[in-house]
Structure formats: structure tokens, C-alpha cells
Amino acid sequence: MSDWIDIKSDANHIKRERERARELRNSDWWKNLLAKGECYYCRQHFEADELTMDHIVPVARGGKSTRGNIVPCCKECNNRKKYLTPAEMIIFELEAKExxxxxxxxxxxxxEVAEDQIS
Structure with a gap:
């Protein structure tokens, strides 16, 4: 993907937000989301132990561990998303289809297609 949005974070931010995520993992709020069993991205249903905690805006990109930024996500979607924001993920998938x-x-x-369109 050529249009990278550089969102800065630092080691202290990452450490702090990962600790907050651990705390949220033990909350009733998170347990209720897992019990619903739905992946935020693909909307398929899974057992609770098949879902992971995903930061919509990744912590490594400056995201925070808040209820508005954390969603349950299946492992396949989480692996595909990696460090991308949802908008970047959509752009990446559209470029791949093109x-x-x-x-x-x-x-x-x-x-006939120019070489730069297929590589």
C-alpha cells in the first residue's frame, strides 16, 4: 500500500495501553462482547476462545485501549488487519482486487494493462 498514514506512538504509550487492554480483558464489558461471538470485521460468529482483542487504531500507531477502540476480532481478520487502520485495510483490499x-x-x-498496475 502506497498511502501510509504515519501515526506516532512511543514505548511508554505502548506499555501503558497494553496494560489497560489487559485490565479491559477482565471486565464484564469485554466478556459480554466475547459471549456474543461476533467478529467486528467479517460479522461471522465464533466461540469466545476463537476471538481476539483488536484495537481499531493499533496501539503501535497511537491507538488507545478504550471501549471505543477495542473490538472482538476473529484470528483471520486480525492477521489480515495487522497494524492497519480499517480505512487502510479497505484500501489495501481494493488495491489487491484491482x-x-x-x-x-x-x-x-x-x-492491455501497464506493468505498474499488475505488480
Whole structure:
């Protein structure tokens, strides 16, 4: 992805927010979210032990461990999202679809595409 938003954080921020996340993990609020069993991103249902705690804006990118920034997330979505914000995740997925479509069009000979669109 070429459009990176550089959100700064520091080691103290990361340490502090990870501690807050540990505290929230033990809260009734978090346990209730897990009991619903729904991944915030794909909306599929999972057992509570198959969901992870995800920061919508990652702590490493300056996000905070607050109820408004923490959601239950399946492992597949969490692995795909990594350090991205949701907006960056959407852009990344759209770019991947565009590249795949361009490669398919070139492969079947139905379109000529500039090399920079498929690499």
C-alpha cells in the first residue's frame, strides 16, 4: 500500500495501553462482547476462545485501549488487519482486487494493462 498514514506512538504509550487492554480483558464489558461471538470485521460468529482483542487504531500507531477502540476480532481478520487502520485495510483490499483483475485481463488477452498496475 502506497498511502501510509504515519501515526506516532512511543514505548511508554505502548506499555501503558497494553496494560489497560489487559485490565479491559477482565471486565464484564469485554466478556459480554466475547459471549456474543461476533467478529467486528467479517460479522461471522465464533466461540469466545476463537476471538481476539483488536484495537481499531493499533496501539503501535497511537491507538488507545478504550471501549471505543477495542473490538472482538476473529484470528483471520486480525492477521489480515495487522497494524492497519480499517480505512487502510479497505484500501489495501481494493488495491489487491484491482491488481488481480488486471492480471486476469492480461492473462486472458482481453486487455492491455501497464506493468505498474499488475505488480
Amino acid at each position: 491488481r488481480a483483475a488486471a492480471k486476469a485481463a492480461v492473462a486472458d488477452g482481453s486487455a
